[in-house]
Amino acid sequence: MTTSSASSSDSSLVVQIASYNTNLQGSNGVPQDLVDWLSPTLSASHLRRPPDIVAVGFQELLPLHLGFTGLSHGVVASRDELLRSQIEKHNSTAGEHVAYILVAKVVNVGVALLIYARDQGVGQRICDVQTTWTAFGPLWMGNKGAVGIRFRVSSDSGSEGGEIMTFVCTHLTAHAHNLQTRLADWEHIVKTLLFQGMDKQRSAVSSIYATSHLFVFGDMNSRLDVPTPGGCPIVHDALVSQLSTQEGREQARNWDQLRKEVGLGNTFHGLREGNFWEFAPSYKYVIGEENLFSTKRAPAWTDRIFFTSYLDSPTTPEISYITPLLYTSVPSYTASDHKPIVAVLRVPSAPSSNLTPMLYQHENLPFRPIPRMAVAQKIIGKILGWAVGWLWCALWFIGAGHAGVGLGNFVLGAGVATWWKQSNFTSRMEIDRCCGYYVIVTCPKDLSSSPPPPSTLDLDHTMSEHRGSSSPNGPYFGFNTEALKAATHRNKTVICATSASLLSTFAGYPLDSLKSRLQASRTPISVPRLAQLVWHEEGLAGFFRGIWIPLMTISAVRAASFTIYTNSKNYLHDQGLSRSRLSHVALAGATAGAVSGALISFCGAPFELVKIRRQLEYSIAAEKGVVVENPPGNIDAVKDIFRQHGPRGLYKGFRLHFGMKYHSRGGIPLNLALLVRDTAGTALYFMEYDTMRQMLGRLPNGHQGITPGWFPIHYSMIPFMCGSIAGVTSWAIIYPLDVVKTKVQQRALAGIPPRSVFETFKRMLRGGDPNSPKPLLVGLARLYQGLGVSAFRSILTHGMLWTFFDWVGNYIDDL
Numbered sequence: 001m002t003t004s005s006a007s008s009s010d011s012s013l014v015v016q017i018a019s020y021n022t023n024l025q026g027s028n029g030v031p032q033d034l035v036d037w038l039s040p041t042l043s044a045s046h047l048r049r050p051p052d053i054v055a056v057g058f059q060e061l062l063p064l065h066l067g068f069t070g071l072s073h074g075v076v077a078s079r080d081e082l083l084r085s086q087i088e089k090h091n092s093t094a095g096e097h098v099a100y101i102l103v104a105k106v107v108n109v110g111v112a113l114l115i116y117a118r119d120q121g122v123g124q125r126i127c128d129v130q131t132t133w134t135a136f137g138p139l140w141m142g143n144k145g146a147v148g149i150r151f152r153v154s155s156d157s158g159s160e161g162g163e164i165m166t167f168v169c170t171h172l173t174a175h176a177h178n179l180q181t182r183l184a185d186w187e188h189i190v191k192t193l194l195f196q197g198m199d200k201q202r203s204a205v206s207s208i209y210a211t212s213h214l215f216v217f218g219d220m221n222s223r224l225d226v227p228t229p230g231g232c233p234i235v236h237d238a239l240v241s242q243l244s245t246q247e248g249r250e251q252a253r254n255w256d257q258l259r260k261e262v263g264l265g266n267t268f269h270g271l272r273e274g275n276f277w278e279f280a281p282s283y284k285y286v287i288g289e290e291n292l293f294s295t296k297r298a299p300a301w302t303d304r305i306f307f308t309s310y311l312d313s314p315t316t317p318e319i320s321y322i323t324p325l326l327y328t329s330v331p332s333y334t335a336s337d338h339k340p341i342v343a344v345l346r347v348p349s350a351p352s353s354n355l356t357p358m359l360y361q362h363e364n365l366p367f368r369p370i371p372r373m374a375v376a377q378k379i380i381g382k383i384l385g386w387a388v389g390w391l392w393c394a395l396w397f398i399g400a401g402h403a404g405v406g407l408g409n410f411v412l413g414a415g416v417a418t419w420w421k422q423s424n425f426t427s428r429m430e431i432d433r434c435c436g437y438y439v440i441v442t443c444p445k446d447l448s449s450s451p452p453p454p455s456t457l458d459l460d461h462t463m464s465e466h467r468g469s470s471s472p473n474g475p476y477f478g479f480n481t482e483a484l485k486a487a488t489h490r491n492k493t494v495i496c497a498t499s500a501s502l503l504s505t506f507a508g509y510p511l512d513s514l515k516s517r518l519q520a521s522r523t524p525i526s527v528p529r530l531a532q533l534v535w536h537e538e539g540l541a542g543f544f545r546g547i548w549i550p551l552m553t554i555s556a557v558r559a560a561s562f563t564i565y566t567n568s569k570n571y572l573h574d575q576g577l578s579r580s581r582l583s584h585v586a587l588a589g590a591t592a593g594a595v596s597g598a599l600i601s602f603c604g605a606p607f608e609l610v611k612i613r614r615q616l617e618y619s620i621a622a623e624k625g626v627v628v629e630n631p632p633g634n635i636d637a638v639k640d641i642f643r644q645h646g647p648r649g650l651y652k653g654f655r656l657h658f659g660m661k662y663h664s665r666g667g668i669p670l671n672l673a674l675l676v677r678d679t680a681g682t683a684l685y686f687m688e689y690d691t692m693r694q695m696l697g698r699l700p701n702g703h704q705g706i707t708p709g710w711f712p713i714h715y716s717m718i719p720f721m722c723g724s725i726a727g728v729t730s731w732a733i734i735y736p737l738d739v740v741k742t743k744v745q746q747r748a749l750a751g752i753p754p755r756s757v758f759e760t761f762k763r764m765l766r767g768g769d770p771n772s773p774k775p776l777l778v779g780l781a782r783l784y785q786g787l788g789v790s791a792f793r794s795i796l797t798h799g800m801l802w803t804f805f806d807w808v809g810n811y812i813d814d815l
Contacts, residue, residue, distance in 0.1 A: 011348075013153075013349055014049065014344065015054075015215070015345045016054045016343070017055045017167075018055070018056050019057040019303055019341050020059070020341075021283075021336060021338035022058055022059070022061060022336050024060045024061075024062060024064070024110070038056070038087055053122060055114075055115045055149075056083055056114045056116075057111075057112065057113050057114075059110060059111055060219075061110040062075050064392075065392035068385040068390075068392065070386070072107045072108075072109060072110060076105055076114070079114065083116070087116055098120075099118070099120065101117055101119045102114065103129060105149075106133060106149060108134075108145055109141075109142035109143065110142075110143075111142075111145050111170065111218070113148070125153050125154045127152050127154055128150075129150070130151070130195045130196060132150075132193055133378075134193040134377075136173075136185050136188050139380065139381060140380060140384075142385055144172060148195070149166075149167050150164060150166045150211065151164070152165075155352040161354045161355050161356050164198060164212045164213075164358075165213045165215075166211035168189070168216045169217060172221045173221060174221045175223075179257050182257075183267050187367055189208070190365060191373070192369070192373065194206065195207075207362075209365060211362075212356060213308070215306070216271060216305075216306045217341075219303050220258055220304045221302050222302055225255050225257055226298065239299065243299055244280070246278070249280075250277055259273075270314060272322070274305070276301050276327065279327070282303040282329045282341055283299065283303065283337065284338070287334065290332060290334055305327065307320070308322070308359060309322050309359075310360070312359075312360070313360070314360050322345050324344070325344040325345065325346055326343060327341075328343075329341045330342065395407050398410065493563045493566045496562070496808045496812070497559040497561070497562035498556075498559045500801045500802075500803075501801065503800060504796075504798070505551055505797070507796060507800060513546075514543075515793060564595060564596040565596040565682075566592075568592035569589065572587075580700060585690050585691060586687050586690065586694075588690070589690030592686060593683040593684070594679055594680070594682065594683035596686075598679045681730050681733075684729075684730040684733065688722075688729060689722050689723060692725065693718065693722050695708075697715075704719075704806070719802040719806040720799040723798040723801055724794065726798065727794035727798030728791050728795055732791065739764065740761050740764065
């Protein structure tokens with residue numbers, strides 16, 4: 001951009017603009033000293049005086065559900081104190097304290113804007129301050145939107161003219177494919193981000209263009225339309241390498257979506273910008289790193305600062321009378337996946353006059369303000385946002401910090417309440433029917449001895465016994481306890497397995513996610529380091545990625561598995577196997593476990609594959625050499641597998657579940673018949689558990705008896721200990737098979753040519769180069785990579801599973 005020489009007037013104002021997307025971190029979004037961001041070095045800005053006006057904008061100020069409820073106002077208030085102290089501290093010299101006043105602040109959901117002015121200077125001439133906001137996104141609730149501040153700077157002569165300055169901080173719709181939505185967002189801003197007129201009557205509303213100087217900044221979410229030479233997209237690493245050089249960035253500036261649309265006159269009409277390509281893209285970085293781009297998104301200049309003045313001509317869009325003295329990003333800020341940006345601008349001052357100069361675009365825009373629509377959308381959006389926000393907060397609370405878990409808890413509770421109410425209604429109907437009719441069921445020869453029908457008094461007494469009893473042990477106390485007990489006893493195994501599975505699956509899922517990542521990793525990495533990377537890259541949600549299918553389906557599969565196991569074991573004992581002899585107990589447990597594992601594995605294989613697909617989606621994308629712009633959900637993952645591999649794709653690696661012979665690509669069967677992870681593992685698992693419980697004093701009825709003297713441990717700890725040992729040992733034996741299965745599924749999902757099971761096993765054990773094989777111990781370490789975290793997961797999940805299973809079972813038996 002070229003700057004007009006007229007902008008160097010001594011009467012100009014120095015305006016500093018800073019913008020930062022804090023990545024939903026609330027009050028923790030700016031933990032660092034603000035000197036690098038708000039006080040750029042004087043040598044870099046070629047300036048010898050502090051800025052006259054400082055505008056600070058934030059996007060994604062705090063988590064969305066908190067923003068909807070209006071809690072962002074408190075965060076802005078705390079930011080105000082911090083910002084003003086830092087601005088004054090770093091713009092003051094040893095001999096002079098430079099004081100700043102807050103001109104105005106405004107916030108809506110997660111978008112905020114604060115403006116400060118020098119107290120002994122332009123701050124004394126600021127008047128007619130206004131704030132406004134608008135929201136877009138679903139139902140105008142404000143997950144994206146814009147806020148604005150406008151004020152008049154009176155002329156030195158004190159006349160009513162002077163100049164009007166308007167600042168707009170915005171956050172536009174995300175993702176590369178939503179370019180047209182971002183253009184619509186800008187149109188929405190011009191139509192609905194409205195101020196009152198600056199005349200004495202304030203009779204008419206006006207758009208953001210009814211001003212002398214306009215500044216628009218924030219997270220524009222502009223992406224790069226990277227060319228695909230020869231039909232092959234540029235891979236992430238190559239793009240990062242190109243953007244690391246000045247020459248590469250100058251070429252990439254022509255790929256920027258926003259720059260192209262502004263040049264075509266489709267958006268940001270009349271606005272200019274400094275040379276953004278002179279600094280590295282501000283998005284998307286690995287949190288905690290200064291210069292490491294994340295592979296989840298392609299780098300882009302999403303955070304931008306635009307401006308224009310009344311002196312700028314529409315015929316010379318590359319020339320502005322506003323001079324950018326500094327325009328850069330601040331890489332040292334690592335708390336967000338965005339980097340803050342800052343610009344220092346020299347803005348020409350209008351000559352003293354009773355007239356206020358206006359932008360050319362004020363009367364020459366393709367769309368006009370719509371005041372009534374703006375008001376209606378604000379009201380609808382605020383009401384819906386408030387309702388959704390508080391509902392979201394409630395789900396977050398009952399989900400222990402996870403709204404999705406809270407929703408599951410709510411649905412489960414509502415279902416139980418509905419079933420309870422229905423059981424209550426049914427029991428009342430049965431009692432009324434029994435009390436209203438007297439039915440005699442006897443043999444003909446006993447008819448003479450049958451009791452006479454009850455009198456009305458007897459019926460009334462019977463009704464009072466049923467309806468008036470307040471004893472909790474009676475047949476009616478708000479619900480039919482006997483019917484409830486009978487239903488609970490009939491479904492004891494299902495209730496125990498489902499409730500125990502929900503708890504143990506949720507508790508152990510983060511460890512299971514780390515285990516899958518360790519198995520798929522090509523390079524050795526410690527568990528703490530991997531957990532740290534997941535936290536920085538994906539946040540807490542990364543540990544629970546893909547949890548919904550396991551949480552819903554593992555509970556159902558485990559309930560079915562335990563039911564099959566229990567029924568099979570009872571059948572074997574009924575056929576003659578003793579419940580007291582240790583060998584018979586072990587045989588029954590192993591056989592019943594094998595039957596359960598074999599039947600369940602067919603149903604569980606697709607869910608296991610989708611879980612692996614969700615946990616490793618970034619690793620799979622890296623294998624393909626592409627960048628994940630929008631990670632697919634569970635349903636999208638299933639559709640993607642169907643599209644690439646058909647219905648059989650859901651059973652990639654299924655032979656490893658069942659222990660069938662796996663054929664190589666040449667069709668030659670391998671001599672190694674792999675045992676099933678589910679069949680053999682489940683048989684070993686149940687056999688170990690039943691054997692240990694029998695040795696430690698379990699009674700034939702299933703309850704825990706007195707523990708033997710040689711093992712002094714409290715009886716309540718027996719289920720946890722036996723479940724943990726059974727889970728760890730059985731898992732350790734079949735662990736290499738699980739590692740091979742994960743690698744087979746990963747290659748299949750990434751579209752890489754498949755390898756046979758034996759070849760995969762051999763390459764992992766001895767390496768890919770037959771002329772230089774890896775040492776055997778190194779290969780074994782690779783096969784058992786992640787066993788430590790997997791063992792800890794097994795101890796936790798299986799211990800909790802059997803403890804809760806045993807506790808619920810005993811409770812049901814005692815009803």
